[in-house]
Amino acid sequence: MKKYLFKLNSRHRELLKLVKDQWGKLAMAMVCMLVMAGASSAVPFLIKPVVDDIFINKDVTMLRLIPLAVIIVYFLQGVGMYGQECLMHYVGQNIIRRLRNQLYEKISDLPISFFQKEKTGVLMSRITNDVNIIKSMVSSAITGTLRDFFTIIGLTCVIFYRDWKMALFAFVVLPVAFFPIVAIGKRVRKVTTGTQEAMADLTAMLHETFAGNKIVKAFGMEPYEKKRFHDKTLKLFKLEMKTIRSKALSSPVMEFLGGIGVALVIWYGGFKVISGESTPGTFFSFIAAVLLLYGPVKKLSKLNNVIQQGLAGADRVFEVMETQSDIKEALDPVQLKRCPHRVIFNNVYFKYEDLMVLKKINLDVQPGKILALVGMSGGGKTSLVNLIPRFFDINQGNIIIDGVDIRDASLKSLRDQIAIVTQEPILFNDTVRGNIAYGNPKAGNKEIERAAGAAYALDFIKEFPEGFDTNIGELGGRLSGGEKQRICIARALLKDAPILILDEATSALDTQAETLVQKALENLMQGRTTFVIAHRLSTIGYADRIIVLKNGEIIVQGTQAELLAMDAHYAKLHKMQFGNDIKP
Ligand SMILES: Nc1ncnc2c1ncn2[C@@H]1O[C@H](COP(=O)(O)OP(=O)(O)OP(=O)(O)O)[C@@H](O)[C@H]1O
Ligand SMILES: [Mg+2]
Structure with missing residues (x-):
């Protein structure tokens, strides 16, 4: 069974390596989590003295001490929560940043044949959507797991400390919960693959129809493209709903199993209080810990879904990363x-x-x-x-x-x-100067102007609102074909190859x-x-x-x-x- 949950392969190890690099921040986050888990467990622990000492024994010293303790406990919990949240997201975001960089570097180095085969929009989607979904996995996986894990340990200690026999009742349902968790996770992974592919398809279409909008208009294809887009969003909607339905099943299943656990505890615990074997304080302290425990356990059960989703994204990202350049x-x-x-x-x-x-x-x-x-x-x-x-x-x-x-x-x-002027003029969203000096960052203004002059581009460049500092993007479609070509020629001239x-x-x-x-x-x-x-x-x-x-x-x-x-x-x-x- 374990195999299904965490089947580590070289790709996952690659991801883990990115996590391990941040061990300093991770260690600090763990300290915060321990503080938080400790504080969370202290709350149900304090319920026993509240019930038994304050309400039943009417102890006045305790009446002063316990509220103070509660304030300190919640303060510590807040500090721990803030610390771990910031630190873990730092780690998560940093991993994503590095993964995006690696992916971009890899794609940039792939040969032209790769770019002709793959749609630009799909590649864009790899770097934006797929990496994002990995981010969710990394942040919730490491943040969620560790925090919930520590909290579960703390609360479990409280439960067993209060009454170990009753504790066994509460835990009976846990092994049963394992099977639905695995089954739902597998389904989520399958559906997510479809969703991400549909998303990539959508991005590809956006890229195409926005870049080629002139042709869409010239051929009167707006209604056709709108319809095509609607079809794609509908497909995405259906797939998303499938994912949501699969994921939404996790909570009710866990709640229900939790309910059975709580029922067992009330039955057994109530029986012991009635028979005088236990105090109401012990019972309430116990039941509070059990109720608090089901929260993190439920989250852990959802974790598998997030991980499966993330792994599906990771597979697509690594597919690109592993592409060999010919x-x-x-x-x-x-x-x-x-x-x-x-x-x-x-x-x-x-x-x-x-x-x-x-x-x-x-x-x-x-x-x-x-x-x-x-x-x-x-x-x-x-x-x-x-x-x-x-x-x-x-x-x-x-x-x-x-x-x-x-x-x-x-x-x-x-x-x-080699200096090359390609058949289609290709310019970047930069200034005219930046475009001419592309690949020649050291070129001085004089050289750039000389190149523009030699390409007979000087006259029209000077008429731009800010001359050489005008942004090509801001000019939009204003540049004529010949003007674009002459800027490309100036760029090749400057390279002087x-x-x-x-x-x-x-x-x-x-x-x-x-x-x-x-x-x-x-x-x-x-x-x-x-x-x-x-x-x-x-x-x-x-x-x-x-x-x-x-x-x-x-x-x-x-x-x-x-x-x-x-x-x-x-x-x-x-x-x-x-x-x-x-x-x-
Ligand atoms: N990336 C590609 N994949 C597959 N076939 C291609 C690719 N690029 C070009 N071809 C094919 O190779 C042949 C030669 O194309 P090429 O672009 O070299 O022609 P050309 O002489 O430059 O034509 P033109 O004068 O129209 O620019 C054409 O039949 C074309 O369809
Ligand atoms: Mg040609």
């Missing part, structure tokens, strides 16, 4: 130095799940040279450049930077070599802005090994080599002029873009 750091990583790099793709194959998206890729980009990638949408251009910073690992072949396979290089030193990856970095700009930014980028590309993905062919005339990707394969490569001369497909692309009359 992008592994080499055992003895090579530190890449900051210098112009030669990048080689050697017979590279790559697939996401089952679908092979890159096949037989062979490339050799000399230091400081520019490689342009063009081709139909879905051809594999973004996938190809994502392999360089190891956002994904390849399935076959190697990618070599200056003779080092990138899987042997330290991840940090590899990514330090030897390898540059530009994924359609100018796609959201008009022709005039594009020409300007293009010039800035051309300056930037000087002396850097550059991978540039373009959808406008006119903008890659400067590239040393152009590859055309189709269905994951390089179908042609060469300079712009060569390609135009020799390849019909490339010429067709070019024609599609510019019509017949425009020459490159």
Whole structure:
């Protein structure tokens, strides 16, 4: 039976380790609990002299002493209660804080493929809801158990001291109580898993529909989303009610068993008082202790529910914690130095799940040279450049930077070599300055402004209410696509890395802005090994080599002029873009 209540596994030990780290505070809390338990037990103990000495014997000294004793007892109980409450919550909250940090650190280090698989909202729910439920477990488990345990011991002593035979009557029901407690706990755990999953689902939907609210509105899907949300809250409601019904069963069951215990005591105790074997003081003192005892016992019985609920949360949290990253750091990583790099793709194959998206890729980009990638949408251009910073690992072949396979290089030193402008502009809720200096906290104002200037972002930034100190979030959706892109370009410029990856970095700009930014980028590309993905062919005339990707394969490569001369497909692309009359 014990197995069901506390089946310790490595995850629980991990949690206990977090508790053990706080032993100092725990010890202090325990002292407070002892004081409190002592005071609680003293109250029924004092009932005997009240009844026998004051009421029956009419003892005047006792009449003065006992009220004083009661005041002291309640004062001590209050002090103990306050102390243990604060200390235990300190321990509980601190554990949660550290668990959240660990979880965030773990999730942050997981590869991009993980984020593509998991819904953001679900991950958010792991850190907020699931960790919260563990907090309830930790605070009530350690606070509740220890406090109730000490109180039970104190009261049990009073009971046995007053009349040990009668005490046995009161305890007869306890072993019987064990079975419903375990059964209810198991059920609570099962239902809680459902509740937490429904909660994660709800968070995921909130995240999606708030972030994508524009599309919800544009497609008139508000009623649909509202209905979807109502369905989800209804499901959650039903599950919550199931949990509540299971949990609500604990109290009545315990009360009822308690009632049987009390009835037995009254029957046996009353009989002894009537027959003159015992005094009314002993009887009332005893019955008061029994009544006080059922409170903590009842709480302990509920504890199993809280623990089962918490363990269900812990399982989901640890599932994430135990996720292995498939992008592994080499055992003895090579530190890449900051210098112009030669990048080689050697017979590279790559697939996401089952679908092979890159096949037989062979490339050799000399230091400081520019490689342009063009081709139909879905051809594999973004996938190809994502392999360089190891956002994904390849399935076959190697990618070599200056003779080092990138899987042997330290991840940090590899990514330090690369500045990237991604296909979708991604900015954070920080100031414009903070966004441009992201990853470059030491950059001075001058450098930041120079980068913004080079990305042709200075003009519009200056028009913001607080210039560089304007918060991106406060601007809300005010930033245009091109403005966002230019801030992203400025961020990459500031990083000043030897390898540059530009994924359609100018796609959201008009022709005039594009020409300007293009010039800035051309300056930037000087002396850097550059991978540039373009959808406008006119903008890659400067590239040393152009590859055309189709269905994951390089179908042609060469300079712009060569390609135009020799390849019909490339010429067709070019024609599609510019019509017949425009020459490159
Ligand atoms: N995370 C992913 N999981 C599974 N398949 C993916 C993933 N990302 C891309 N793909 C698939 O890989 C193929 C290549 O996609 P990729 O994004 O590299 O194309 P692209 O050439 O950059 O296209 P575009 O010009 O539209 O940006 C596509 O068929 C796409 O559906
Ligand atoms: Mg792409």
